[in-house]
Amino acid sequence: MVLGSPESCSDPVRCSSLLKDDVLLDAPAQDTSSMEDFIHQSMAVVLEEAVKKATDVREKVCEWRPPEELMELLDLELRDKGESDSKILERCRDAIKYSVKATHPRFFNQLFAGMEPYSLAASFITEALKPSLYTYEVAPVFTLTEDAVLRKMREMIGWEEGGDGIFNAGGSMSNMYAINLARHRQCPNIKEHGSSAAPPLVLFTSQECHYSISKAAALMGIGTKNVYAVPSDDRGKMVPSALQEQIQTAKSKGEVPFMVNATAGTTVLGAFDPLDAIADVCEKHDLWLHVDVIDSVSWNPHKMLMVCLQCSAFLVRDMTSLLQRSHSARASYLFQQDKFYDVSYDTGDKSVQCSRKPDAFKLWLMWKALGSRELEQRVDRALAMARYFAEEIKKREGFRLVMEPEFENICFWYIPPSLRNLPDGPEFWKKLHNVAPVIKERMMKTGSMMIGYQPHGDKPNFFRMVVISPQVSRQDLDFVLEEMHHLGQDL
Numbered sequence: 001m002v003l004g005s006p007e008s009c010s011d012p013v014r015c016s017s018l019l020k021d022d023v024l025l026d027a028p029a030q031d032t033s034s035m036e037d038f039i040h041q042s043m044a045v046v047l048e049e050a051v052k053k054a055t056d057v058r059e060k061v062c063e064w065r066p067p068e069e070l071m072e073l074l075d076l077e078l079r080d081k082g083e084s085d086s087k088i089l090e091r092c093r094d095a096i097k098y099s100v101k102a103t104h105p106r107f108f109n110q111l112f113a114g115m116e117p118y119s120l121a122a123s124f125i126t127e128a129l130k131p132s133l134y135t136y137e138v139a140p141v142f143t144l145t146e147d148a149v150l151r152k153m154r155e156m157i158g159w160e161e162g163g164d165g166i167f168n169a170g171g172s173m174s175n176m177y178a179i180n181l182a183r184h185r186q187c188p189n190i191k192e193h194g195s196s197a198a199p200p201l202v203l204f205t206s207q208e209c210h211y212s213i214s215k216a217a218a219l220m221g222i223g224t225k226n227v228y229a230v231p232s233d234d235r236g237k238m239v240p241s242a243l244q245e246q247i248q249t250a251k252s253k254g255e256v257p258f259m260v261n262a263t264a265g266t267t268v269l270g271a272f273d274p275l276d277a278i279a280d281v282c283e284k285h286d287l288w289l290h291v292d293v294i295d296s297v298s299w300n301p302h303k304m305l306m307v308c309l310q311c312s313a314f315l316v317r318d319m320t321s322l323l324q325r326s327h328s329a330r331a332s333y334l335f336q337q338d339k340f341y342d343v344s345y346d347t348g349d350k351s352v353q354c355s356r357k358p359d360a361f362k363l364w365l366m367w368k369a370l371g372s373r374e375l376e377q378r379v380d381r382a383l384a385m386a387r388y389f390a391e392e393i394k395k396r397e398g399f400r401l402v403m404e405p406e407f408e409n410i411c412f413w414y415i416p417p418s419l420r421n422l423p424d425g426p427e428f429w430k431k432l433h434n435v436a437p438v439i440k441e442r443m444m445k446t447g448s449m450m451i452g453y454q455p456h457g458d459k460p461n462f463f464r465m466v467v468i469s470p471q472v473s474r475q476d477l478d479f480v481l482e483e484m485h486h487l488g489q490d491l
């Protein structure tokens, strides 16, 4: 209804407005200038606290609080009435303060690190625009940048003749795509008829592989028991002859092998499976090989290339629309075939997601800014740093390498003075097992650095130092060794 008539109305704006269910429909619900003000102020906090301070070596990597205390500090309860912008800005500061700074030069805890400004700016742009990558219609720029990045990545792998691919929410999902494509190639029936339409399918991966393979097998109804763990050698590399034997065992039991997953840079040891020899076995048995240059690859630029999380590509050599055929559901409200433009740019139906972030844009902008050569130099620099660190471990008393590193993971023990004269027996290893967790607790509580630890096979707890950021200096690496001795010398 239109409110009032000119003679009975004192507020002309309100009088000409449309009211529906007591809601004023005409004016915007939000005050634009206060929205802009708030974003302005919060971006200043982001720049100061989450960028500058977070990457400042003089600041802490983390500000550890136990969960109960942090809950209290953050005042988590959500209430009926909202808070003022100044209070919200305070909450932004607190959120940053108590978060771990993965961009800090002394964060070595995970396979990602470092501050990448171009991908950060790209992520601000995409967050601000809120696009979803299902159709060209809603994401023209991001559809094309994804396509360009995928093409370049395939070219770097050596698939000049073409192929396909998709960015998705992480390497775990990329591995799931690989398994699904390999399965679809083997048994296209499963898509419609479910796994009861399939023979007993089995896949092979090394015992060192990422846990996402068994998660995917569980989720996809293959079953974790149908994932053969192929033994690896003492460097953590899959043994091709063992793979060959397991494939034969499976076949003799009536099982149907459909895929081998090989790993280029295992999660803990950073080992590279012998791809050529594994490829030969796969060729012989007509099996899909994931990771190597035969069938498909998971490539995570959010790891060594430092792109903001998440940025992960699944690439496939196939040129028969297998990605589309495996996943398409042809939602008619999105993927109309009678659109006015070339619908081959509507790539969303290749994905198992519906809404999907344009993560490729972060890599695209960064690649544009740096060029391939600079990207290569960054990786080389990080690897040189990793080698330096390994050499230092060998030189310094009280440190011992678990094995000679092959890549950016350096696995090592810190041996406190009290254990240094013990003979190399069960008692020594048992005591050494307890050292890393205590040092870890102390480094978290002082906030001086972050490095992960784990046991592995028969090896007691050791540290896994991950050097992937070119922003790390020799001084940071020396600091790690000195700080570790400082934190653990009394143990």
Ligand SMILES: *Cc1c(COP(=O)(O)O)cnc(C)c1O
Pocket: 111, 169, 170, 171, 172, 173, 210, 212, 263, 265, 266, 267, 300, 312
């Ligand atoms: C990190 C990693 C994954 C998982 O990737 P996310 O992006 O964390 O899901 C899978 N495989 C290997 C070898 C990895 O290092």
